[in-house]
Amino acid sequence: MGEQQYSRHLEPSWPAVAATTFRLWLQRHTGGGRRQRGVLVLSAVAAMALGALVTLAFTGHGAQSATPQASDAAPSITSSSQLQIARANRDQAAAWIAAQMLPGTDIECDTLMCAALQAAGVSAGNLLVMQTTTQDPLGVSVIVATPAVRNQFGPRLASVYAPLVLAQFGTGAEQIEIRYIAPDGTASFDSSLGSDRAARIAAGEQLLTNKRVQASPAARYALLTGNVDPRLLITLPALAHEIPVRLVAFDDSSPGAAVPLRGAELSASAPAGLSAMLAFLAAQQAQYKPSLSEKVELANGQWVVTVQYDAPGWLGFKGP
Amino acid sequence: MKLPRITRRLVMLLAASALLLGLPAASAYASSASTGTGWIRLAHLSPNTPAVDVYLYSFGNSKAQTVLDHVAYGTVSPYLPVAAGDYSVAMRAAGASPTSQPVLSTSVTIQAGHAYTVAGMGPESGLRLQVLDDALTTPVGQSLVRVIQASLKQHVVTVTFGSTVLAANLSFASVSSYQAVLPGTNNVTVTSGSVSAHSTVTLAAGTVHTLVVLDGANGLEIVNLVDASGSGQPPTGGVSTGFGGTAPHGPGSPVPWLAVIGAGALLALTGGLRLRRDGLQPRHRFRAGI
Numbered sequence: 001m002g003e004q005q006y007s008r009h010l011e012p013s014w015p016a017v018a019a020t021t022f023r024l025w026l027q028r029h030t031g032g033g034r035r036q037r038g039v040l041v042l043s044a045v046a047a048m049a050l051g052a053l054v055t056l057a058f059t060g061h062g063a064q065s066a067t068p069q070a071s072d073a074a075p076s077i078t079s080s081s082q083l084q085i086a087r088a089n090r091d092q093a094a095a096w097i098a099a100q101m102l103p104g105t106d107i108e109c110d111t112l113m114c115a116a117l118q119a120a121g122v123s124a125g126n127l128l129v130m131q132t133t134t135q136d137p138l139g140v141s142v143i144v145a146t147p148a149v150r151n152q153f154g155p156r157l158a159s160v161y162a163p164l165v166l167a168q169f170g171t172g173a174e175q176i177e178i179r180y181i182a183p184d185g186t187a188s189f190d191s192s193l194g195s196d197r198a199a200r201i202a203a204g205e206q207l208l209t210n211k212r213v214q215a216s217p218a219a220r221y222a223l224l225t226g227n228v229d230p231r232l233l234i235t236l237p238a239l240a241h242e243i244p245v246r247l248v249a250f251d252d253s254s255p256g257a258a259v260p261l262r263g264a265e266l267s268a269s270a271p272a273g274l275s276a277m278l279a280f281l282a283a284q285q286a287q288y289k290p291s292l293s294e295k296v297e298l299a300n301g302q303w304v305v306t307v308q309y310d311a312p313g314w315l316g317f318k319g320p
Numbered sequence: 321m322k323l324p325r326i327t328r329r330l331v332m333l334l335a336a337s338a339l340l341l342g343l344p345a346a347s348a349y350a351s352s353a354s355t356g357t358g359w360i361r362l363a364h365l366s367p368n369t370p371a372v373d374v375y376l377y378s379f380g381n382s383k384a385q386t387v388l389d390h391v392a393y394g395t396v397s398p399y400l401p402v403a404a405g406d407y408s409v410a411m412r413a414a415g416a417s418p419t420s421q422p423v424l425s426t427s428v429t430i431q432a433g434h435a436y437t438v439a440g441m442g443p444e445s446g447l448r449l450q451v452l453d454d455a456l457t458t459p460v461g462q463s464l465v466r467v468i469q470a471s472l473k474q475h476v477v478t479v480t481f482g483s484t485v486l487a488a489n490l491s492f493a494s495v496s497s498y499q500a501v502l503p504g505t506n507n508v509t510v511t512s513g514s515v516s517a518h519s520t521v522t523l524a525a526g527t528v529h530t531l532v533v534l535d536g537a538n539g540l541e542i543v544n545l546v547d548a549s550g551s552g553q554p555p556t557g558g559v560s561t562g563f564g565g566t567a568p569h570g571p572g573s574p575v576p577w578l579a580v581i582g583a584g585a586l587l588a589l590t591g592g593l594r595l596r597r598d599g600l601q602p603r604h605r606f607r608a609g610i
Binding site: 013150197202203205206209211212213230233236237264280283284287 | 379380381383405406410421422424430
């Protein structure tokens with residue numbers, strides 16, 4: 001303990017050293033009066049304050065420009081928790097696209113999102129990285145609307161180019177939307193929405209009169225409200241001609257999107273019927289071949305065939 | 321003014337005959353619309369695709385399956401009347417086992433009173449079934465013509481009717497819009513570079529035609545399909561390319577035959593009644609007159 005106190009007395013602190021050095025320098029170089037010393041001290045303090053401000057300003061700017069990609073992804077990010085949210089949304093969106101999107105679909109995205117998509121297994125050849133000079137998102141089928149993309153295109157993204165949300169992840173400013181780009185623009189897309197829905201409803205109504213198709217109340221509701229993807233509607237009459245079909249449910253894996261349901265759970269009167277269903281579905285060509293069809297046991301012990309078609313889903317009967 | 325009895329009967333007979341004969345003809349189009357019947361025909365226009373069997377599955381009626389067997393390249397079926405509604409269209413290779421899986425190709429919505437051609441287009445590797453809306457009526461005094469380019473040997477063709485260009489630089493597996501032309505008989509010419517083909521075609525007023533450019537054994541061929549013949553109803557007969565003998569034929573409408581039979585029966589009945597009555601009185605009078 002005593003040695004410690006001793007050593008402190010032997011080594012003056014750095015502020016004491018600086019103050020002494022400054023005082024001695026003044027004494028040597030000025031030798032002037034008290035007023036002149038005051039002016040010099042104030043000038044020095046002012047210069048130090050100015051220097052500190054300039055340093056702070058440059059330090060702040062440097063921190064922003066040192067992380068341009070973070071800025072691309074979310075300009076409003078100011079805390080690490082927001083960064084984590086943005087990253088989580090990005091990862092979810094990338095995983096969804098890798099699992100649900102039709103392989104070969106061309107996708108536009110910002111730098112970070114494209115990197116996440118590539119990491120999730122989406123082919124780089126299908127990714128178009130948005131540039132700051134990009135005027136419009138045309139030429140691709142899908143755009144991942146991150147905050148940076150929304151900032152770049154503004155409200156025109158939805159009102160002119162990409163009217164349909166296929167899925168969305170997160171909420172608020174960090175929300176990521178996966179949007180379908182209408183080849184002929186939003187106006188044309190909107191004009192056909194009503195007729196497409198009417199056609200889906202009409203098809204659903206007809207399907208419900210098919211004696212080889214039975215539907216649960218939930219499935220019936222989905223059909224009558226035009227909420228079923230046309231690929232399923234086209235497949236079911238031919239499938240039912242081969243094997244009587246019971247529609248257990250229609251479902252989808254498109255979080256936050258109001259699009260026709262791309263999935264279904266189908267049951268048959270006999271176990272052999274399920275195998276026949278799978279054989280029928282597997283024999284279809286790409287346009288009508290589900291991305292997933294397998295036998296699954298439900299929680300109630302019932303065996304069904306689950307069917308899932310790729311996104312983007314169809315709205316009309318002529319295609320997506 | 322009171323007409324003589326024989327004149328009144330003659331007028332009534334003509335009116336009844338007109339009702340029987342005229343009304344069905346005039347209202348064929350309207351009645352098909354109100355009873356929910358449309359027409360569909362199938363065309364195989366993919367040059368290097370083997371013959372196929374084509375199936376139509378009704379969305380609403382599990383028993384309503386239409387099958388066309390062995391539809392080969394260049395074959396166009398007659399129009400088949402089908403109930404209005406939605407149908408899935410599937411194909412199997414011709415002669416494939418009934419237990420093999422049909423392959424879905426497209427869907428078609430049949431509207432009452434409308435006619436459609438479901439055409440297999442493109443090369444085998446990219447075969448697709450395309451649904452074409454067929455026109456049934458024309459502008460007054462004119463004929464409508466469109467062109468389907470189904471030649472794989474000549475990818476781009478230009479088709480003229482006399483001096484009228486029906487389709488310029490039409491690429492393989494595409495269809496031109498209907499074009500109104502003045503009726504008459506003229507040369508249809510298909511040209512593609514130095515290759516050309518000619519055919520004489522008569523377009524009557526009020527008729528609707530589809531000209532199909534095909535690969536023939538010796539160059540290009542032109543097939544003239546009559547989509548509609550003026551009554552607003554599509555023809556039920558086959559086309560000049562011929563249709564497979566195993567294929568079902570268009571049943572045609574029984575209404576004209578029923579009308580003729582009905583008119584004949586009415587005529588016979590009226591004549592019989594007149595003979596029965598006149599056979600007594602006039603003859604008697606005649607005899608009395610003698």
